[in-house]
Amino acid sequence: MESYCITDVGRIRSVNQDYVFASDTPVGRLPNLFVVADGMGGHNAGDRASSYAVEVFLRNVRWERDKNPIRIIRRSIEKANTKVLEEANSREKYQGMGTTMVVATIVKDILYVANVGDSRLYLIGGKSIRQITRDHSLVEEMIRAGGLTREEGRYHPDKNVITRAIGVEERVAIDFFDVQVSKNDTLLLCTDGLSNMLTDEEMKRIITEESSLRIAGKRLVEAANKNGGSDNITALLVRPRGNEVKKC
Numbered sequence: 001m002e003s004y005c006i007t008d009v010g011r012i013r014s015v016n017q018d019y020v021f022a023s024d025t026p027v028g029r030l031p032n033l034f035v036v037a038d039g040m041g042g043h044n045a046g047d048r049a050s051s052y053a054v055e056v057f058l059r060n061v062r063w064e065r066d067k068n069p070i071r072i073i074r075r076s077i078e079k080a081n082t083k084v085l086e087e088a089n090s091r092e093k094y095q096g097m098g099t100t101m102v103v104a105t106i107v108k109d110i111l112y113v114a115n116v117g118d119s120r121l122y123l124i125g126g127k128s129i130r131q132i133t134r135d136h137s138l139v140e141e142m143i144r145a146g147g148l149t150r151e152e153g154r155y156h157p158d159k160n161v162i163t164r165a166i167g168v169e170e171r172v173a174i175d176f177f178d179v180q181v182s183k184n185d186t187l188l189l190c191t192d193g194l195s196n197m198l199t200d201e202e203m204k205r206i207i208t209e210e211s212s213l214r215i216a217g218k219r220l221v222e223a224a225n226k227n228g229g230s231d232n233i234t235a236l237l238v239r240p241r242g243n244e245v246k247k248c
Contacts, residue, residue: 001032001106004213005236008221010193011229017046018191018234019054019099028062030069034104036236038119038191040165041097049084049097053166056080057101069105069112070176077101077114077166077174084167098165102133102189106181106240113177117162120195122188122203123179129204132177136164160192160231186213187238190220193231197224213237 001024009016017039027033035057039050060076080101088094100117111132113121118135134140138161142148148156166172181187186207194203203220210216217235224233 001238001240002213003034003236003238004217005234006217006221007232007234008225008229010232011225013232015047016232017041017050018193018232019047019050020189020234020236021054021058022236022238027058028064029067029072030061030105031107032105033058033061034187034189034236034238035101036119036189036191036234037099037101037166038117038193038232038234039097039099040162042093045088045094045097046099048087048094049099049167052087053080053084053099053101056083057103069107070114073103073105073112073114074174074176077103077116078172081166081172082170085170088167098167100162100191101166104187104189104238106238109180109182109240111177111179111181111187113179114174116164116166116172116174119189119191122190122200123181123185124188124204124207125182125185127208129200131200132179134175135162136173136175137162160196181240183239183241185240187236187240189236189238191232191234193229193233194220194224194235196231197227197229197233207237213239 005020019037021035037050039046057080060079064072100119102115102119115133
């Protein structure tokens with residue numbers, strides 16, 4: 001297995017509120033672990049929300065004695081939700097903060113994914129790209145209801161309005177997915193600073209053109225910045241075949 005993560009402030013923002021963690025080796029009972037979070041809130045609150053949520057999440061994963069990956073991830077996200085909400089309520093400068101989170105682990109040939117918010121996980125295999133997660137956003141709800149086309153949704157003024165986040169309410173609703181993967185697949189976990197700037201086909205083309213995950217990741221960020229870079233940009237690429245924890 002190999003992975004590469006990259007995060008960039010973009011061309012407009014002054015603070016990077018994204019946070020990414022990648023480990024090709026075991027974290028607690030999980031054989032590997034990949035996390036991307038996109039914070040929201042004021043100048044200080046967004047970056048605090050994403051980094052603190054991942055910190056709490058990882059601490060709980062390492063503490064868990066359960067062997068079931070879904071239960072480990074669920075309880076760890078719920079713990080992160082509780083602690084971020086407590087932090088938001090305890091300090092005025094953090095009020096209203098929250099964060100998205102997308103999590104993945106591969107156990108044998110099964111990919112387990114959890115997400116809250118609109119950070120995404122894509123599976124790229126052969127000539128196809130498939131979004132595994134479903135956005136928790138106002139625009140996505142409008143698309144599912146038939147009020148917008150997918151293309152119209154890309155340019156809708158409310159496309160950044162999310163309907164679920166960690167640290168906003170006492171209970172957090174989490175979506176889970178499991179997918180079979182092969183050694184020829186590539187995973188992309190990303191924030192909306194990437195997926196709003198590039199189409200799925202553009203991301204697929206860049207990833208499939210490069211044998212190096214490092215080069216592919218850098219090209220994704222460069223392309224997103226070239227297209228406007230209106231938000232922080234984070235990409236985490238994984239191929240199911242390094243041995244060290246990577247932090248960006």
